[in-house]
Amino acid sequence: MTAIRVENVYKVFGRRPQEAVRKLRAGATRDEVKSLGTAAVIDTSFEVADGEIFVVMGLSGSGKSTLIRMLNGLWRPTSGRVLLGDDDLATVSASRLRALRRTTVSMVFQHFALLPHRTVLDNAAYPLEIQGVGKEERRERARAALELTGLGGWEDSLPGQLSGGMRQRVGLARALTADTDILLMDEAFSALDPLIRREMQEQLVEIQQKLGKTIVFITHDLNEAMYLGDRIAVMRSGRIVQIGTAEEILTAPADDYVAQFVADVDRTRVLTASSVMLRPGVVLPAAAGPRRAARAMREAQAAAAFVVDRDRVLLGFVRDSDVVDAARAGIPRLDGLVQTDVATVDEDTPLSEIFAPSAESLVPVAVTDDHGRLLGVVPRVTLLEAMVPPEIDLPDDTPADGPVETVVGAGATTVNGNGVPDGYEPLPPDDGVPGLAPDELPAARTAASAAEVAAAAEFDATTEGGTR
Ligand SMILES: Nc1ncnc2c1ncn2[C@@H]1O[C@H](COP(=O)(O)OP(=O)(O)O)[C@@H](O)[C@H]1O
Numbered sequence: 001m002t003a004i005r006v007e008n009v010y011k012v013f014g015r016r017p018q019e020a021v022r023k024l025r026a027g028a029t030r031d032e033v034k035s036l037g038t039a040a041v042i043d044t045s046f047e048v049a050d051g052e053i054f055v056v057m058g059l060s061g062s063g064k065s066t067l068i069r070m071l072n073g074l075w076r077p078t079s080g081r082v083l084l085g086d087d088d089l090a091t092v093s094a095s096r097l098r099a100l101r102r103t104t105v106s107m108v109f110q111h112f113a114l115l116p117h118r119t120v121l122d123n124a125a126y127p128l129e130i131q132g133v134g135k136e137e138r139r140e141r142a143r144a145a146l147e148l149t150g151l152g153g154w155e156d157s158l159p160g161q162l163s164g165g166m167r168q169r170v171g172l173a174r175a176l177t178a179d180t181d182i183l184l185m186d187e188a189f190s191a192l193d194p195l196i197r198r199e200m201q202e203q204l205v206e207i208q209q210k211l212g213k214t215i216v217f218i219t220h221d222l223n224e225a226m227y228l229g230d231r232i233a234v235m236r237s238g239r240i241v242q243i244g245t246a247e248e249i250l251t252a253p254a255d256d257y258v259a260q261f262v263a264d265v266d267r268t269r270v271l272t273a274s275s276v277m278l279r280p281g282v283v284l285p286a287a288a289g290p291r292r293a294a295r296a297m298r299e300a301q302a303a304a305a306f307v308v309d310r311d312r313v314l315l316g317f318v319r320d321s322d323v324v325d326a327a328r329a330g331i332p333r334l335d336g337l338v339q340t341d342v343a344t345v346d347e348d349t350p351l352s353e354i355f356a357p358s359a360e361s362l363v364p365v366a367v368t369d370d371h372g373r374l375l376g377v378v379p380r381v382t383l384l385e386a387m388v389p390p391e392i393d394l395p396d397d398t399p400a401d402g403p404v405e406t407v408v409g410a411g412a413t414t415v416n417g418n419g420v421p422d423g424y425e426p427l428p429p430d431d432g433v434p435g436l437a438p439d440e441l442p443a444a445r446t447a448a449s450a451a452e453v454a455a456a457a458e459f460d461a462t463t464e465g466g467t468r
Pocket residue numbers: 013014038039040058059060061062063064065066067
């Protein structure tokens with residue numbers, strides 16, 4: 001189910017917003033409509049699914065806050081529709097909007113503005129108090145929310161007695177107390193120091209898993225976006241330039257802007273085995289004879305081969321020398337030669353957790369599914385390569401698409417450090433188009449103008465800089 005649907009939304013601040021939208025639709029740039037107003041959000045469309053954490057990421061000034069404020073009706077779009085269920089926030093009545101804020105959507109800001117003379121419990125209960133919920137019930141619900149955010153035991157303290165991180169937890173609890181289906185969080189953790197911030201991120205994921213909330217989370221921090229987001233929308237100069245999973249954005253950035261944005265992310269935490277795994281060089285059925293195995297390995301120039309049963313469940317691997325010896329000795333089946341000490345990981349295992357098993361393993365780490373079936377392999381060299389963004393590691397004269405052939409053809413060696421040959425085939429890319437279909441992508445994909453970068457930097461310094 002779709003929780004939020006945003007359709008071709010524009011928001012222009014200024015004197016002649018409608019005229020600005022008309023010109024933008026006709027292809028004018030943000031700069032060209034400047035005299036008419038500030039185009040904060042331009043032709044933006046996306047959907048957020050029920051129970052999804054949808055992250056909006058972009059530099060300061062790119063339009064994130066304006067966008068999220070249209071999701072709870074704080075701003076009305078200049079043009080376009082914002083749908084929460086069947087309600088179009090561009091046209092709902094004021095009373096319906098109030099009702100939606102009570103039951104459907106609540107907002108968590110960077111600064112929570114807790115009421116200083118009220119206890120933590122009464123701060124958390126505040127939204128229900130405004131709604132006229134009785135004291136017992138609202139305190140009960142606030143207590144449960146505080147428990148969820150790790151503040152059990154602090155109910156009677158005053159905000160001034162809490163650390164910054166704890167105050168932020170009260171703010172989160174306050175939003176949870178309202179128990180709306182959708183939580184909007186605008187740079188909610190950006191003022192926290194890194195360790196506390198990480199804790200909050202982990203806790204948010206935990207809470208989301210427990211309560212199944214739909215969360216729209218805004219950040220200008222890429223690692224935070226990648227950690228939290230089921231999907232991430234990258235905004236630039238008012239437009240969404242890419243929507244996709246963290247892996248999609250890392251492995252197939254839509255343009256140079258996105259590529260630069262993701263260049264310094266810790267890739268080993270975001271990329272998982274499935275995004276780098278290759279087709280295994282040689283896979284043999286357990287029932288195969290050593291002669292056939294030896295032939296297959298010779299043809300593939302492989303020093304070892306994985307062995308699977310009839311259901312493709314991984315049994316282990318065999319080494320070339322053992323296979324050849326067995327063939328000479330007339331042994332009919334491979335079964336007895338199989339070595340079972342293969343490191344296996346799931347498709348979803350982050351690369352950061354594959355380094356250790358890879359270092360200790362003679363053969364590439366095997367990627368298996370829930371039934372133990374062999375899906376692919378991660379040779380150590382692939383693991384090392386995956387850490388470096390492709391656009392940075394390739395010297396100008398290196399062909400972008402031929403690394404495997406180049407290595408083998410260079411004749412230096414056909415066997416990598418694991419004693420297993422290179423020449424593993426990359427798995428074909430899956431058919432799914434990352435993010436938007438091409439005809440949905442915004443047209444403008446040129447590099448940011450120097451003026452835009454300067455403006456964003458200035459905006460950052462004046463409005464956000466003091467709070468980070
Ligand atoms: N109330 C407003 N009036 C005029 N301009 C605004 C207003 N709010 C935001 N803007 C402008 O819209 C652009 C996007 O701002 P904002 O949505 O706050 O970006 P972000 O949250 O990504 O930093 C900026 O150029 C900003 O100056």
